[in-house]
Amino acid sequence: MIAQATAKLHEHLKSRVKPLHEQKVCISKKLKTTPVLREYIEENYSSRLYEFLLEHVNFNNPSHLVTETSSRFNIIKQPDDTLSEIVNLKRINDIRYLNNFFEVVNSKLLRGGTFIGCVETKNLRKKRILNKYPTGLNYIYYTLDFILKRVFPKLPVTKKIYFFLTRGNNRVITRAETLGRLISCGFQIQELELIQGNLYFVVRKEKAPLFPKNPTYGPLIRLKRVGKGGKIIKVYKLRTMHPYSEYLQDYVYRQNKLQQNGKLKNDYRVCTVGQFLRKYWIDELPMLINFFKGDLKLVGVRPISNHYFNLYSEELKQKRIHHKPGLLPPFYADLPKTMEEIMESELKYLEAYEKHPLKTDWKYFWKVFVNIVFKKARSS
Secondary structure (H helix, E strand, O other): OHHHHHHHHHHHHHHHOOOHHHOOOOOOHHHOOOHHHHHHHHHHOOHHHHHHHHHHOOOOOOOEEEEOOOOOHHHHOOOOOOEEEEEEEEEHHHOOOHHHHHHHHHHHEEEEEEEEEEEOEHHHHHHHHHHHOOOOHHHHHHHHHHHHHHHHHHOHHHHHHHHHHHOOOOOOEOHHHHHHHHHHOOEEEEEEEEEOOEEEEEEEEOOOOOOOOOOOOOOEEEEEEEOHHHOEEEEEEEOOEOOOHHHHHHHHHHHHOEOOOOOEOOOOOEOHHHHHHHHOOHHHOOHHHHHHHOOOEEEOOOOOOHHHHOOOOHHHHHHHOOOOOEEEOOHHHHOOOOHHHHHHHHHHHHHHHHHOHHHHHHHHHHHHHHHHHOOOOOOO
16 A cells, blocks of 8 residues: 555656756647647747747647757757757857757758747847947947957867856857858758847758868858869958858848849848958958969959859850969959959950960959059959
């Protein structure tokens, strides 16, 4: 009798205590189809967020997961390729190994499955800090915050200090880096929504993660460019874009298209310092390494990414890959305004170069020199 009573008491207590691995997981499967989930989200977040989730998640479908976690281990226990939707209510700012987290989410979703998460972007963080503190003090606080949580994680010398002090919590992350990381981890961006100071993203599993080994995170980067013979060369530059921006090129192009100078419109991937570096070509100084290695010549068409290369006509593609790219492109000799004019300028240069290589490069060198030094032509 005593043994039976003890067993019943043990079962009763077990049913009342939430298992440790479900701590911070926002409502178990049993409660996902009840008003408890709605009540939890509305009390801790907002009714607007619940309405937003309803637009993208079928809560009556058992193959979904709603969680509130900064650890991938709360998701890794799920079977692979089984979930149709995963929602994480926790900001990704508090997830230390962010790519690993996204990769685990990818592995649990069915192909075409939806992942919803949120981030406080760098600009949203700045706005929050400046509004929170008195004028004067707010900019002092923001400057210190920027140095500690934006500069320190990027430098090899201070990176360890940063993670020792913060444990990766409350990190500063830009919109571009967030979307770039998601795309590199196999997701396609579907929708973005600003709700109560956080940017919520809805992404769809498109493919397996790329597992990038060398993303553009430090100040000196190597970018993949189409070289002679169609060979991919790695061009050295100073980073002018936010980390992981290279994965966003196609997405930003589809959203904004090109402006007159052949660059992307409203390109939020470029950081503030990067705009200055680009204006005076400081970011291109490391390309001298490629020049001395023999990947580039002094005058020649600009080394471009595979994405831009595929925007060109077949005729220009074939002519391009027969020659090395150059440090000083014909763009600064002709100053074209549209994509069509840029292609026409490059084609004219290449045709002239094939007939008279030395004469053509000599002529273009001085055209570029005059336009930059005396006519103040600038990059952007």
